[in-house]
Amino acid sequence: MRDADFFxxxxxxxxxxxxxxxxxxxxxxSPIGDADHGxxxxxxxxxxxxxxxxxxxxxxxxxxxxxxxxxxxxxxxxASGPLYGTLLRRTGKELGEAAEVSDEQxxxxxxxxxxxxxxxxxxxxGDKTMLDALVPGVAALATSYADAADAADAGAVATTxxxxxxxxxxxxxxxxxxxxxPGATSSALLLRALxxxxxxxx
Amino acid sequence: MSAGPVVGIVLxxxxxxxxxxxxxxxxxxxxGGAVAPVAPAGGTVDGGLGTSAELVLAAAASVDRGAGVAxxxxxxxxxxxxxxxxxxEELPAGSRLVDAPFLExxxxxxxxxxxxxxxxxxxxxxAEAYDYRKA
Numbered sequence: 001m002r003d004a005d006f007f008x009x010x011x012x013x014x015x016x017x018x019x020x021x022x023x024x025x026x027x028x029x030s031p032i033g034d035a036d037h038g039x040x041x042x043x044x045x046x047x048x049x050x051x052x053x054x055x056x057x058x059x060x061x062x063x064x065x066x067x068x069x070x071x072x073x074x075x076x077x078x079a080s081g082p083l084y085g086t087l088l089r090r091t092g093k094e095l096g097e098a099a100e101v102s103d104e105q106x107x108x109x110x111x112x113x114x115x116x117x118x119x120x121x122x123x124x125x126g127d128k129t130m131l132d133a134l135v136p137g138v139a140a141l142a143t144s145y146a147d148a149a150d151a152a153d154a155g156a157v158a159t160t161x162x163x164x165x166x167x168x169x170x171x172x173x174x175x176x177x178x179x180x181x182p183g184a185t186s187s188a189l190l191l192r193a194l195x196x197x198x199x200x201x202x
Numbered sequence: 203m204s205a206g207p208v209v210g211i212v213l214x215x216x217x218x219x220x221x222x223x224x225x226x227x228x229x230x231x232x233x234g235g236a237v238a239p240v241a242p243a244g245g246t247v248d249g250g251l252g253t254s255a256e257l258v259l260a261a262a263a264s265v266d267r268g269a270g271v272a273x274x275x276x277x278x279x280x281x282x283x284x285x286x287x288x289x290x291e292e293l294p295a296g297s298r299l300v301d302a303p304f305l306e307x308x309x310x311x312x313x314x315x316x317x318x319x320x321x322x323x324x325x326x327x328x329a330e331a332y333d334y335r336k337a
Contacts, residue, residue, distance in 0.1 A: 073255050074254075077246040077254065078278075078279045081253075081279065083282060086286050120285055120286060
């Protein structure tokens with residue numbers, strides 16, 4: 001079973017990964033986006049860390065994820081704010097008030113979270129978005145957290161030859177081809193952080 | 203204008219200057235009587251380009267007269283932020299994201315709301331701005 005501390009470790013690892021990779025995310029966002037993905041997410045996850053530090057020590061997993069999601073919606077300033085915010089908030093709502101949740105519940109909740117992201121953005125796998133890492137990543141959660149991280153990494157790399165169909169990159173048409181999607185890349189970081197929190201084990 | 207409460211309009215843009223200017227234009231073109239409340243919500247809290255959920259919430263609260271709030275957005279994060287706030291029912295009751303071109307829709311929405319139109323009619327007037335061909 002996974003308790004609130006597991007989810008705190010996940011979000012803390014995600015914040016550390018965004019801190020470490022912020023420059024790279026912004027670099028990926030330069031040719032096809034507006035060169036702010038790293039700095040936007042960094043602002044968001046710094047705020048998430050502060051919000052979680054201030055959260056009640058007895059807050060259950062679902063409440064922590066909803067708090068983190070709401071914080072991202074408030075602080076990121078770009079499209080990744082409402083998208084990642086919706087992912088965490090919906091996942092948190094699915095987990096409800098339980099103090100501990102099973103890995104199967106985590107997987108089902110994240111699945112609902114990814115569905116909510118797809119609905120919000122109107123995107124599907126293959127559009128060169130976050131979903132290209134999240135969808136295969138969450139599917140591989142059925143095996144293990146480490147497999148989910150690997151599948152999300154592979155999904156992010158696989159966005160390179162894709163033509164962007166959503167967001168600012170889509171305005172570039174064929175010139176969006178040949179660049180790895182920054183949103184898929186940060187999504188892979190998020191699932192790698194989850195595997196780190198789980199200690200790399202299922 | 204009817205005696206009942208009027209629909210409020212919120213204009214959400216990546217740029218504070220764009221949101222404020224479009225609000226000013228829409229108010230100016232609607233003038234001739236009482237004008238419906240219009241609030242811009244542009245840019246980030248620190249004045250940069252982007253969308254601020256807090257500015258959107260404050261703008262919506264400031265124009266809510268109980269007849270609903272029509273939110274018009276430019277693109278990307280402004281659309282997604284409003285949708286995310288609606289999803290969690292954080293905006294005033296009767297708030298609606300209106301599918302319309304930003305500037306033309308804003309003018310149509312403010313004119314309709316100022317004439318006392320209910321939210322459905324305000325949204326329809328704004329959406330009809332898509333049908334106006336320029337060439």
